[in-house]
Amino acid sequence: MALNSWGLRPNAPAAQEIVRRDRQAELPQVEGTLLPFGNGRSYGDSCLNSGGTLLLTRGCDRFIDFAPIDETRARLVCDAGVLLAEIIELFLPRGWFLPVTPGTRFVTVGGAIANDVHGKNHHRAGSFGNHVRRFELLRSDGSRRICSATENANWFAATVGGLGLTGLITWAEIELRRVGSDALDVSNTRFEGLDEFWAINAAAEAQHEYAVAWIDCLARRPRGIFMAGDHVGGDGTAEPAASQARRALKAPFTPPFSPLNALTLRAFNTAYYHRPLPARARSPLLPYFYPLDGILEWNRLYGRRGFYQYQCVVPKGAEAAIDEMLAAISTSGQGSLLAVLKTFGAPEAHTPPGLLSFPLAGATLALDFPDRDEETEALFARLDAIVAAAGGRLYPAKDARMPRSLFRAGYAKVEEFARFVDPKFSSNFWRRVID
Numbered sequence: 467m468a469l470n471s472w473g474l475r476p477n478a479p480a481a482q483e484i485v486r487r488d489r490q491a492e493l494p495q496v497e498g499t500l501l502p503f504g505n506g507r508s509y510g511d512s513c514l515n516s517g518g519t520l521l522l523t524r525g526c527d528r529f530i531d532f533a534p535i536d537e538t539r540a541r542l543v544c545d546a547g548v549l550l551a552e553i554i555e556l557f558l559p560r561g562w563f564l565p566v567t568p569g570t571r572f573v574t575v576g577g578a579i580a581n582d583v584h585g586k587n588h589h590r591a592g593s594f595g596n597h598v599r600r601f602e603l604l605r606s607d608g609s610r611r612i613c614s615a616t617e618n619a620n621w622f623a624a625t626v627g628g629l630g631l632t633g634l635i636t637w638a639e640i641e642l643r644r645v646g647s648d649a650l651d652v653s654n655t656r657f658e659g660l661d662e663f664w665a666i667n668a669a670a671e672a673q674h675e676y677a678v679a680w681i682d683c684l685a686r687r688p689r690g691i692f693m694a695g696d697h698v699g700g701d702g703t704a705e706p707a708a709s710q711a712r713r714a715l716k717a718p719f720t721p722p723f724s725p726l727n728a729l730t731l732r733a734f735n736t737a738y739y740h741r742p743l744p745a746r747a748r749s750p751l752l753p754y755f756y757p758l759d760g761i762l763e764w765n766r767l768y769g770r771r772g773f774y775q776y777q778c779v780v781p782k783g784a785e786a787a788i789d790e791m792l793a794a795i796s797t798s799g800q801g802s803l804l805a806v807l808k809t810f811g812a813p814e815a816h817t818p819p820g821l822l823s824f825p826l827a828g829a830t831l832a833l834d835f836p837d838r839d840e841e842t843e844a845l846f847a848r849l850d851a852i853v854a855a856a857g858g859r860l861y862p863a864k865d866a867r868m869p870r871s872l873f874r875a876g877y878a879k880v881e882e883f884a885r886f887v888d889p890k891f892s893s894n895f896w897r898r899v900i901d
């Protein structure tokens with residue numbers, strides 16, 4: 467079996483041993499280095515370990531304990547190999563949902579912690595790690611630590627967003643939140659120009675739980691659709707998640723080259739922007755949070771060469787950098803169907819929990835790019851320069867190429883973090899940015 471990351475970059479995986487994790491077992495004794503592998507939904511090389519061993523965690527997927535804390539919150543203890551999709555499947559019909567979820571539900575609890583993933587409600591709820599109560603960390607010396615914000619707090623901070631490098635998370639206790647139903651009230655607003663986006667976003671964040679925009683990154687003047695959402699109240703019961711997801715399609719094959727070029731992308735984006743759009747609609751929960759999960763293995767549509775995702779965040783006050791980046795992308799004619807713009811900025815109670823947590827108060831832009839060699843590299847160099855000048859950073863979970871200097875400049879606590887890295891653990895990403 468060969469394992470790759472979601473971006474399918476063909477040069478990434480090289481030979482790596484694969485070991486399935488056995489729940490009872492200690493870490494396997496291996497030659498070379500080890501890295502936990504969740505469900506491979508990271509785009510770049512942070513979940514790969516060429517020349518070393520990947521420890522598959524998906525087989526460890528027990529639900530261990532569940533109990534309501536109060537009317538609105540519950541605690542769930544489960545193995546780190548449990549998928550968020552499995553949690554939703556079991557608990558949404560009972561009126562419980564994840565307090566923070568990324569744009570795909572096919573990620574493991576361990577992977578969500580190791581990248582401290584964020585969702586469309588960062589402005590209210592912070593990141594996934596803000597809702598992790600504790601977990602067990604197993605190190606290669608056989609030691610086991612219970613880590614929480616108060617117990618082994620330094621290990622907790624290193625492991626949340628710690629890219630799987632501090633040891634194996636065996637199980638975790640996370641919070642779930644009460645939802646009244648499995649539906650959301652969604653409002654859609656078209657905008658033209660980023661000034662309009664900032665204004666809509668400020669008002670939406672004050673009013674709505676979820677707020678995110680799709681951007682037409684190829685338009686001469688940035689334009690897009692702003693989508694705000696709120697859970698619909700109800701009687702606490704909901705349709706089983708499986709029935710909401712029943713009609714998932716699958717990309718039929720991997721084309722030899724990407725059908726996504728400037729022409730097709732512009733045509734798609736224009737049609738998408740102008741499509742009939744209700745200003746307000748009631749939506750089932752899954753399609754709102756996970757639009758891409760409706761097409762299984764959509765990553766193969768980029769062809770055999772795979773693709774990159776570029777996700778950056780620039781601090782509050784440096785938003786002009788987003789204009790600059792979008793201008794550079796539009797001029798280059800490269801870009802994607804999938805371009806997302808959102809602001810981060812959690813309330814004080816939800817400050818970034820990890821030493822390497824990606825979110826920071828400001829604006830985040832995420833785009834996919836087919837791999838077009840030098841052309842793409844030249845664009846990335848330009849974008850990197852804009853991000854660096856703005857004091858921003860790139861998201862390791864999405865990255866397959868960021869220069870070492872940009873990683874170090876973006877993550878001020880990297881030296882502190884490095885002290886917690888397990889001597890037996892490593893990844894392609896880590897060797898690329900640190901060695």
Ligand SMILES: Cc1cc2nc3c(=O)[nH]c(=O)nc-3n(C[C@H](O)[C@H](O)[C@H](O)COP(=O)(O)OP(=O)(O)OC[C@H]3O[C@@H](n4cnc5c(N)ncnc54)[C@H](O)[C@@H]3O)c2cc1C
Nearest residue numbers: 504505506507508568569574576577580583584629630635
């Ligand atoms: C369509 C799509 C949409 C996405 N949207 C978002 C989004 O909105 N927000 C966001 O933040 N991210 C998003 N992502 C990225 C994704 O959420 C993260 O990359 C996530 O961490 C993947 O989890 P995984 O279980 O697949 O882990 P993998 O990708 O397999 O591994 C990720 C990291 O976790 C480590 N790891 C896994 N299990 C363990 C464990 N048990 N113990 C210790 N370390 C472990 C690995 O070593 C690796 O470093 C998206 C990805 C896709 C494909």
